[in-house]
Amino acid sequence: MARPSKYPAELRERAVRMVAEVRDDHPSELAAIRHVAGLLGIGSPETLRTWIRRREIDAGERPGVTTEQAEENKRLKRENAELRRANEILKAASGFLRGRARPATEAIVRFITDHKDRADGGLRWGVESICAVLASHGVGIAPSTYYDARDRGLSAREQRDERWKDIIFTTWEKQRRRLGARKLWLRLRRDGHSIARVTVERLMRELGVSGVIRGGRKKPADTGERQTRPADLVDRHFRRFRTDQLWVADFTYVWTWTGWVYVAFVFDAYSRRVLGWRAATSMATPLVLDCLEMALFTRRREGATRFAGLTHHTDAGSVYTSIAFTERLADEHIDPSVGSVGDAYDNSLAESQIGLYKSELIHLEGPWRDIAHVEAATAEWVSWFNTERMHSSLDDLTPSEVEQIDYARHQSLETAA
Structure with a gap:
């Protein structure tokens, strides 16, 4: 209106x-x-x-254009935007709608929470719009039901699980990260904790920790269909001849007094510059999506208008192969590239850059209180890394200096042409 x-x-x-x-x-x-x-x-x-x-x-x-025509154009644009939004919501909810049974309310609430702030299709999705689209396809949930479930808080079991997770992880760390579920359960019993073995096994899976396996290291199972994952367009060849030809991305973990914090980065392979970064308390798709959006914003603020010809390379993590992330790359005409599974060098440039972040900031200046503490320090480090830190791989120049030289060289060539 x-x-x-x-x-x-x-x-x-x-x-x-x-x-x-x-x-x-x-x-x-x-x-x-x-x-x-x-x-x-x-x-x-x-x-x-x-x-x-x-x-x-x-x-x-x-x-x-008359006033009546202008109002009609606005109405048609609004209807078109609403249809695009509904279509994007349906694509994101395809996992729900594919099944025959109605998904659990907890799963629907989690889906709405993860997607309510998205704006694919031109309009913000919002709680009411998502509820309306889901209801029209047999997955009915009222906005009031969503808000009630969201604000209800943790159940008694979930509260107990959170307390046990801290104890289990702390004990696992004290035992040098070597104990599996059975021996960790025995250690907890020796320490006076009355907990079932199946509970230890379940919470270790949720924490993503495991014991040392004798013999060859067990690789994580690749349950996704191979043909659905983007191809590896880099094949370990990270050297490029100018900016915005290849971006590499990855994320890392930072332990704080309030729990794990996940920090994601996007780097330009040519200049090593940090283009985007994001810290969050959950390892989900919005973490890497927000990081990508910051990288796009950084380049657009500097004059970039299109990203065709750019390759975005990551490992085979589920957040990078998700539908929402790959569709966002397609919207910007960016070519996705995903390294091979079980390959320690498929994303070595991003891992090397993040190794500098861990060595120069996280391990050096910790311990860390919470996500706000990590965010503030990371912002300072990124600014220093981009503008002051000299890199031997860049002939002892900073990333900003390398990009300035690159822009000046190509502008000169374009002017000469």
Whole structure:
């Protein structure tokens, strides 16, 4: 809905009529407009001139889009945006709609929480819009139900699990990360903790920790279909000849007093510059999506208008192969590239850069209180890393200096051409 005018409709019509009546008494139309604007207390003569031009267009005396046509265009654009939004919501919820049974309320609430702030299709999704689209396809949930479930808090079991997770992880760390579920359970029993073995096994899976396995290291199972994952367009060859040819991305873990914090990065392979970064308390797709959005914003702020020809390379993590992330790359015409599974060098450049971050900041200046502490320090480190830290791989230049040289060289070539 358009913002209402601070001037009443009757005043606008009267002002237009008065200009027509006194036009012959003034040397020009502009003089008549200024005179009437002063008489009626209209703040700017330009406002009155706009009303006159609008009346002339609506009356067919001047070419242009009439008020009725403009309103119709706005309505059609709004409907088109709403249809695009509904389509994007359906694509994101395809996992729900594919099944025959209604998903659990907890899963629906988690889906809405993860996607309510997205704006794919031109409009913010929002809780009400997602609920309406899901309800129209047999997955009914009212906005009030969502808010009630979201604000209900943790159940008694979930609260116990959170307390046990801290104890289990602390004990596992004290035992040098070597104990599996059975021996860790025995250690907890020796320490006076009454906990079931199956509980230890379940919470270790949720924490993503395990014991040492004798013999060859067990690789994580690759349960995804191979053909659905983007190809490896880099094949360990990270050297590039200018900026915005290859971006590499990865994330890392930082332990704080309030739990794990995950920090994601996007680097330019040519200049080693940190283009985007994001810290979060959960390892989910929005973590890497926000990091990508910051990288795109950084380049657009510096004048980039298109990203065709750019390759975005990551490992085979689920957050990078998710539908939402790959579709966002497609929206910007960026070529996705995913390294091979079980390959320690498939994303070595990003891992090397993150290794510098851990060595120069996290391990050096810890311990860390919470995510706010990590975010503030990371922001300072990124600024220093991009503008002051010299890299031997860049001939002892900083990433910013390398990019400035690159821009100057290509601008000179374009000018010569």
